[in-house]
Amino acid sequence: MINIIDLCVNYKDSLALDGISTEIKEGDLVAVVGANGAGKSTLLKSIMGQLKPSSGHVDLGQLSPKDIAYLPQSHQIDRKFPITVHEFVSAGAWRRTGFWRIFSNTEKLSLQQALSKVNLIGVEERQISALSGGQFQRMLFARMLMQDAEILLLDEPFAAIDAQTTMDLMDVIHDCQKQGKTIITVIHDLALVNRFFPKVILLAKHLIGSGDTNLVMTGENLSKAGYQHIAYIPEPPPSIIKIETKIERNIKLNIKQPVNTTAICSNPEHYEENAS
C-alpha cells in the first residue's frame, strides 16, 4: 500500500503540491486527474522519491523506489537520438544489468516478450526516430514491462496517440493489473478515466478528492479542479459497454462495423492522431 501523508512539495519557488493525503492499495488502478499545473507529474516524482517534500512524506510500505517503473511523458525523450528500439527497451533491465553486466539470455527473452505484448516484434533494429507516434508509445510500454516492477507510474501515456493504440495499451495496463501490480496513471482524457479507471485522485495542487471514480468525478469536484466547461460524462450502461467492447474486438480483427453501432463507439476525435 502507498500512503501519501500531508505531502507538500515546492517546485523552484512555488508550491506544487499542498497537503496531499491519500492511500493507494496494492493492485489498484488509479488515474491522477487535474488541469495543467495541478501537480500530477510532481505527485509521481514525489512517489518515486525524485522530489523531496517540504513537509509530509510518501510511505511505500515494504516496497522501495527500486520497485517502481516509470513511464515519462514522451516529449521529455530525445526522439532523434541514434538508438535502436532494442537498445532503448533494454534500458528497462538497468536495475538488473547495470552498466557492466552482459545482457543474459533470460533478459533477451524478457525483451522479446515485452515487445510482443505491445505488438512491436519486427522493429527491434529500427531507429527510434523512424517510429510513428503510436509505435513510440508502445516502445515506452515495452521498456516499462521490462522493468518488471510492482508499482507502475505512467505520466500521460496516451497523449497524442490514436484510439486503437490507446485501447491496445489499456489492455497491457489491465494485464499488469491482473498480475497484482499497482498502477498510477496521469491522464487528461476524462472519458478514458471514467471508462477504465476504477479509482481516481483529483488534484488542483491540493487534493479535491480521491477514491472511487464515480464518487470523485462529480461536476462539482471537476469544477473545483478547474474543469469549468466540462460536464461529467456518466458511466455508460453495461449493455453499451458490452457493445463497445465487441466493436473494439472487431476493430482489432479488422471486421467491418455495422453502420448503426459505430455511433456509440469511442469517439476517435478524443484521441489526437500524431502527425509525426
Next chain:
Amino acid sequence: MSSDLYSLFLEPFIEFSFMQRALWGCLVLSLSATPIGVFLTLRKMSLTGDAMAHAILPGAAIGFLVAGVSITAMTIGGVIAGCIVAVLAGVVARHSNAEEDSSLAAFYLLSLASGVLIISAKGSNMDLLHVLFGSVLALNNDALILLTSIATISLVSLAILYRPLVFECVDPAFFKSVSKLSSVAHFSFLLLVVLNLVAGFHALGTLMAVGLMVLPAAVARFWTEKLGSMIIIAFVTSVFSSYFGLFLSYHASFATSPAIILVMGVIYIISLLIGKRGGVLTHN
C-alpha cells in the same frame, strides 16, 4: 611518378620529426575528442563546449603568469578554470532566469577577455598567438605524453560510462528513476570535455580546440543514424583533416590549426550539401 607522390604526401611525415609529432598529437587527440564531440552534439551542448573551450584560457593564462610556457602549469590552470565554468554554467541555468545561451555567451566573452588581458600583460604577441591558435608543430615530449594520457583516460572512462551516457542523453527522466548514476554520468562527461579541451588547447589553441570535437561529429550526423558508426566517421574525418591540414601547412605555409579546422569545415560543407541524412541537396 611514385617518388613525386612520396615526396608530396609522405616525405614531410617521414623526414621531419616535428611533423611526426604533430601527426601523433592530432591522432591521439582525435581518438578521444571525437567520441566526446559526438556525445556533445547529441546532447545539444556544442555551444557549451565552445564556452568551456574559452573558459580554459584565463586558467591557462594564470598558469603562464606563474610559470611561463609550462605544460603542467597551463594544464592545471586550464582544467581548474574549465571545471569552474562548467559548474557555474549549470548553477546559472538552474537558479537564474537568464537564458542559457546568453549566460554561456557572457562566460565565453569574459573568459576570452580576461585570458587575453593576463597574457598580454606579461607575455609577447607570440605567446598570445601560441595560446589562441596552439602550437601543433612545436609539440614536445611532455605535450605528447599529456595528450596521450588524456586520450587514454578519456577512452577508458567513455568505455565505462558509455551506457549511462546514452540513456542519460536519450531519456534523462527515466534514467534518473532507475539509477543514481545520472548526475555522475553528466559531471564525468563534463570533466572529460574539459580534459579534452585542455589537450586540444595545447595543440590547436583555445579558439580552435572545440573544432576538433564538434565539426567531425557534425559531419558524421549527415552520414549515419547509428551511434557507433557516427563515432567512427567522426574519428576518420578528424584523422583525415589533421593529415591534410598538416600537409597544406607544410606545402603552402598555412597556419596549422586553422588549416586543420578549415579542412574539417570543407568536409562539413560537402556533407551539408550531399550527406545522405538531411543533406540540403539530398533531403526529401
